[in-house]
Amino acid sequence: MSDNQNKSSNLDGDLLALDRLRNMGRHMVEQIEHGEGPAFETVVRSKGNVIFDEEGGFLRLGEKRERRKFLNLSQSKSFMQTLAVAAKTKKFIEEDLHTSIRGLYYQLKFTLGEDLDENLFDEQSESNALIEDLEAALGVKREDLHLTTDRKGVLAGPIVIKDHFAGEDVFIDGRKQGRSGWAIPSDVDNDMEIVELDAKYVLVVEKDAMWQRLNEDRFWQKEKAILITPKGQSSRGVRRLIRKLADKGLPIYVFTDCDAWGWYIYWTIKTGSMNLAYLGRDFSVPEAKFVGVTMSDIEHYDFLKKLTIKAKDVDIKRAQDMINYPWIKKHAEWERELKMVLKTKKKLEQDALQGPRLTFVGEYLREKIGKGEFLP
Amino acid sequence: MSDNQNKSSNLDGDLLALDRLRNMGRHMVEQIEHGEGPAFETVVRSKGNVIFDEEGGFLRLGEKRERRKFLNLSQSKSFMQTLAVAAKTKKFIEEDLHTSIRGLYYQLKFTLGEDLDENLFDEQSESNALIEDLEAALGVKREDLHLTTDRKGVLAGPIVIKDHFAGEDVFIDGRKQGRSGWAIPSDVDNDMEIVELDAKYVLVVEKDAMWQRLNEDRFWQKEKAILITPKGQSSRGVRRLIRKLADKGLPIYVFTDCDAWGWYIYWTIKTGSMNLAYLGRDFSVPEAKFVGVTMSDIEHYDFLKKLTIKAKDVDIKRAQDMINYPWIKKHAEWERELKMVLKTKKKLEQDALQGPRLTFVGEYLREKIGKGEFLP
Structure with missing residues (x-):
C-alpha cells in the first residue's frame, strides 16, 4: 500500500508535502552525485493495479511500483515536466499561495515558453497524470501542493x-x-x-x-x-x-x-x-x-x-x-x-x-x- | 413592453405573483360566465419579437402579444398544462414552500397520473416554455412563483x-x-x-x-x-x-x-x-x-x-x-x-x-x- 493510502489525516498536509518535495530533490541530487541518472519511484496507477480492499471496503492501488527515469528516452519529457511541476508547487507552498492547474500551466509556460504543450495542461487531459504521479510519489494530495480543484457542493x-x-x-x-x-x-x-x-x-x-x-x-x-x-x-x-x-x-x-x-x-x-x-x-x-x-x-x-x-x-x-x-x-x-x-x-x-x-x-x-x- | 420588463424590483415578488395568479383565474371564470372560451394573453417570445432597446441598452421583447385559447385544438393541451402549473405554483406560494421544475412535474404527475409526458418537464425541454408563458403573462419571475432554479456563483x-x-x-x-x-x-x-x-x-x-x-x-x-x-x-x-x-x-x-x-x-x-x-x-x-x-x-x-x-x-x-x-x-x-x-x-x-x-x-x-x- 502506498504512503498516500496509509497516511492519516493531518492539518498540515502542505508542510508534509514541502518536506517530501525537498527530500525528493535532495535524493535526485544524491543520485547525480553518485553518477546515476535521476529517477523517482511511484505507484502504478493503471487499472491492473487497482484492488478492492476487502478488509477496508474501498478501492486502492496494489503493490506495483515503477521508476520514472530521466535517462530513458520515452520518459525523459514527462520526467522533466513532473520535476517542473514539483518545483513550482514547492514555491507555491513556500509563498503560501494557491492556484489551479491552469495557473500552474501559465507559470510553467512563462518560464519554459513555447515549448510547453498547452493540451498537456487542459484540466481534462494528461496534466492530471503528471499531478497524480506527484501525489502518488510523494504520498500527498494535490490540495497539499496548493493546487485548488473544482469545487461544488x-x-x-x-x-x-x-x-x-x-x-x-x-x-x-x-x-x-x-x-x-x-x-x-x-x-x-x-x-x-x-x-x-x-x-x-x-x-x-x-x-x-x-x-x-x-x-x-x-x-x-x-x-x-x-x-x-x-x-x-x-x-x-x-x-x-x-x-x-x-x-x-x-x-x-x-x-x-x-x-x-x-x-x-x-x-x-x-x-x-x-x-x-x-x-x-x-x-x-x-x-x-x-x-x-x-x-x-x-x-x-x-x-x-x-x-x-x-x-x-x-x-x-x-x-x-x-x-x-x-x-x-x-x-x-x-x-x-x-x-x-x-x-x-x-x-x-x-x-x-x-x-x-x-x-x-x-x-x-x-x-x-x-x-x-x-x-x- | 410587457409588465415584466417594466416592473421595478420589489421585496414581495411572490405576493405580487399570488395576486396576479388569482386575477388570472378570476378573469377566466368571468370569460366562462360570459359564454366565452377561456384564454390568456402573453407576449410573443420568438426571435422575431426580440428587440435591442437602444435607449436602455438591453435585449427585450417587442409589442407583439398572442392569446392562448382553451378552445383551440392546437393550443388546448399546453393551455391546460399552463393552468395546472399556475394552480400548483399558487399553492406553493400560499404554503410558503419552494421547489424545482422537477418537483413541480412530480406534483402534477401525482395529480394527473400517466397522462403527463415526462419529457415535457425535463429541465432542458419544453417545460421552460410553459413557465416562460406564465412569467410573461403574469409579469413576474419564476422565482416569484416559488420555483427554484439552478444556482451557481x-x-x-x-x-x-x-x-x-x-x-x-x-x-x-x-x-x-x-x-x-x-x-x-x-x-x-x-x-x-x-x-x-x-x-x-x-x-x-x-x-x-x-x-x-x-x-x-x-x-x-x-x-x-x-x-x-x-x-x-x-x-x-x-x-x-x-x-x-x-x-x-x-x-x-x-x-x-x-x-x-x-x-x-x-x-x-x-x-x-x-x-x-x-x-x-x-x-x-x-x-x-x-x-x-x-x-x-x-x-x-x-x-x-x-x-x-x-x-x-x-x-x-x-x-x-x-x-x-x-x-x-x-x-x-x-x-x-x-x-x-x-x-x-x-x-x-x-x-x-x-x-x-x-x-x-x-x-x-x-x-x-x-x-x-x-x-x-
Whole structure:
C-alpha cells in the first residue's frame, strides 16, 4: 500500500508535502552525485493495479511500483515536466499561495515558453497524470501542493468550522447559512478545523434542488443532521469532508435517485472510483449506507408506482456494468435492485417524493432512517 | 413592453405573483360566465419579437402579444398544462414552500397520473416554455412563483445581506466567508435584503479558480470591491444580484477570458441574451464595463504575447457571429478585439495573468481599473 493510502489525516498536509518535495530533490541530487541518472519511484496507477480492499471496503492501488527515469528516452519529457511541476508547487507552498492547474500551466509556460504543450495542461487531459504521479510519489494530495480543484457542493447543519484563510480566522456556523448553505471548498484539511459538531448523522443528497427543499424544511435542525449535497458526482473536497465527518463517528447516509447515475454517485462516495483509486481511504467512506430511493420503496409507498419513469439507455448500460463489480455483486440487496431496473426498464427519481406534498421527502427520510432501512 | 420588463424590483415578488395568479383565474371564470372560451394573453417570445432597446441598452421583447385559447385544438393541451402549473405554483406560494421544475412535474404527475409526458418537464425541454408563458403573462419571475432554479456563483466583499429564510433571519457578512465565499442563491429578491454595503465597485470574474486566487489575495478588502464569480455563464440569481448592485449605484466591471465564450458571458450580463430577452432589464446590466483580458493588453504587457494560445473552432465561429450583432458592432473597440482574434486565431485566458507571479492578476486589475481602461 502506498504512503498516500496509509497516511492519516493531518492539518498540515502542505508542510508534509514541502518536506517530501525537498527530500525528493535532495535524493535526485544524491543520485547525480553518485553518477546515476535521476529517477523517482511511484505507484502504478493503471487499472491492473487497482484492488478492492476487502478488509477496508474501498478501492486502492496494489503493490506495483515503477521508476520514472530521466535517462530513458520515452520518459525523459514527462520526467522533466513532473520535476517542473514539483518545483513550482514547492514555491507555491513556500509563498503560501494557491492556484489551479491552469495557473500552474501559465507559470510553467512563462518560464519554459513555447515549448510547453498547452493540451498537456487542459484540466481534462494528461496534466492530471503528471499531478497524480506527484501525489502518488510523494504520498500527498494535490490540495497539499496548493493546487485548488473544482469545487461544488454545499452544507448546512449543526457544525462550526474554523477556516484560517489568508491570515484571518473565520467561523462558519452551518446553522446560519440561510437559503445558500456553506460552499464546500476544494481543500478541507489545511488550516481548517471542525470546532463544534452536534449532529447525529450526515445526510448526503444527490441533487441541489432536493437539498434546498430539505433545507427549507429545516430538516437538519429537526433531525440534528449535517445536510450535504455534492450537486451530482462528488468533488474531491466533498468526498474528503464526508470522510472526515465519518472519522468523527457520524453515520453517513446517502440519498440519490434510483438509477445507475445515482448509484454511481453512492458507490464513489463509499468505495472510491477506479480512476481515483490512488487516493485510497482518505477519499472513500466504506461506512456509508444507502437510504434511498429504491425500487423496493414502491412496495411500501404505493403512490410511487405511478411516479416511475422510463430508464435511459445509459442507465441500463451502467446497471449492467455495476452488477458485475464484485464489491456490489456480493450484496444481495444491491443485486436485487439493479435487476429490478434491468427487468422493468424503469427508474425512480428522488424528486418524485415531492409528489403527494412538497414536505413528504422529509417524512420519507425520517421514517427510513428511524427504522434503519438502508442498503449496504 | 410587457409588465415584466417594466416592473421595478420589489421585496414581495411572490405576493405580487399570488395576486396576479388569482386575477388570472378570476378573469377566466368571468370569460366562462360570459359564454366565452377561456384564454390568456402573453407576449410573443420568438426571435422575431426580440428587440435591442437602444435607449436602455438591453435585449427585450417587442409589442407583439398572442392569446392562448382553451378552445383551440392546437393550443388546448399546453393551455391546460399552463393552468395546472399556475394552480400548483399558487399553492406553493400560499404554503410558503419552494421547489424545482422537477418537483413541480412530480406534483402534477401525482395529480394527473400517466397522462403527463415526462419529457415535457425535463429541465432542458419544453417545460421552460410553459413557465416562460406564465412569467410573461403574469409579469413576474419564476422565482416569484416559488420555483427554484439552478444556482451557481459565489461572492465575497464588504456587504451584509439579510436572508429571511424558513422563519429565521440570518445575516451573511461577505467579509467573513473565508475560502468559500457566499453561495449566490437562485432567488435574491424575495425575503432578502442588502443591509450594509461599503464597496466602490463590483468585479465579476469568469472563473472560480481566478476568484479563489483574488479572494486569497483579499482583493475585495484592499479594493473595497464586491468580488463575484458566476463560474462561467451567469445563473439567473447572479444576473439578478448584479442588477441589484448596479441599482445601488456601484460600477460593474467584468473580467473574463479574451475569447468568444468570455465575451458571451460579458454580453449576457450586459444586455441579456436572445433566449431570455423576455426577462428584460431586471436581468441585464447595460452599465457593465469590460476590464479584460483583451488582445490589446499584449501591447502593454509584453510577456502576454508568449502566453496566448490557439483559438478553437468554436471561438472563431462565435466571434464571427458576435461581430455582426448591431449592439456589438457599433462599438469600434469591440469590433477591433473580435477582428484581432479572427485574424490571429489566438486567444488569451485570464489565468495567463498568473504567469510572472500568482499575485500579478490583482496588480493588473488594480492598474486597469485605476486608469479606467475599459471596453464598453
